[in-house]
Amino acid sequence: MRKIFLLLPIALMAGLPLQAHHAPAVFDQSRTIAVEGKVTDFVWQNPHSWIRLDVAGENGEVVNWSIEMNPPTYLIRGGWKSTTLKPGDEIRVIANPLRTGEPSGKFVSVRLPDGTVLGEPEAVLGEE
């Protein structure tokens, strides 16, 4: 079963603030994909947190995906904890994919095993 879904393009996000330690232009932020799979690792770390998950490919082969996230400072503001994900959790992730099609994306949101959907606050401070 194919576990990678293309979603409709979402609002252009290229103008959003740069927060990553790398160039965000490698991600196609004009569209999103959904990947479903089993968490192999969730790392709560600066300057990025990340999710690794095994995703079943078209021919049944399993591909390990990397989903890049904001630092914990911002994730906390969106309700995240270091214990939100654990290996083995079945999740569905929405992400902006790498332009090259490599198995990675910039995190947009996740559906947790209990159905809860968590996003990621924008990495901006002092805007209130």
Add this chain to the structure above:
Amino acid sequence: MQLAIVCLVTIAPGAPVLAQADGDIYTPPLGALAPENLARPRPEAPFDLTGTWFVDLNATPSSWRFGPPYPEFTEAARVHIEASQAATAEGKVYRDDIGQCWPAGVPLIMTRVWPMAMIQLPTAVYMISGFMNSLRIIYIDGREHTPEDLVVRSFNGESIGRFEGDTLVVDTRYFVDHHHWMDQGGMAIPAGAELRIVERIRLNDETDQLEIEYTMTDPEHWVGEWKSTKYFNRVNDVDIAEVSCLPNLNENMLSTSSESLIN
């Protein structure tokens, strides 16, 4: 200047032998944290930058950039700018050195969209970016720049500041000449060894907003002065944290080894 003669007599085979120095030896200034330096009588500073600051992005989401407007670039810069624009047109990224763990350096580190802690003492302002904990020190104790043949060049340069009325004027020079960029996102503008940045820093008492007016020159890469003004707001509900470009980071960030990178 001091005259010092160093002579080490070795008593064991293989022990290091220091060469004899014959001439002037540079005497560094008193340390900025030396009690004697801190206690020296000085005019009271017109403001205290101590706090945590975050670049104001209200003007545009790209307010972290120092252009446009841009100055007239030299051929040495245009080569890189055109290459980065061509890469962008193909959906690729040119020379993402920060992603490869090279320091952002001044001026980009100031607006990297991470909080920056500033601690002002009578002798220096210590700036620590939340991004990779990049350390920048502005010495305000009256010292001069280190002689060019002694200074250790860096990505943040050597900053010497002096108060002029209600303004802290900071002169930063001695940058490295590699892996240091003035912009990103399709504008790969290199920063060279001749880069010099003068910042005029003011604190608006009414808005509690920090204003920094940048005047940047680098004759290798652009003509004349490149000016830009940035604003920073206090953020009192966050502290900077330990942030390092650890080996496991890029191993898990496929974007830093993507085929779309042109290094």
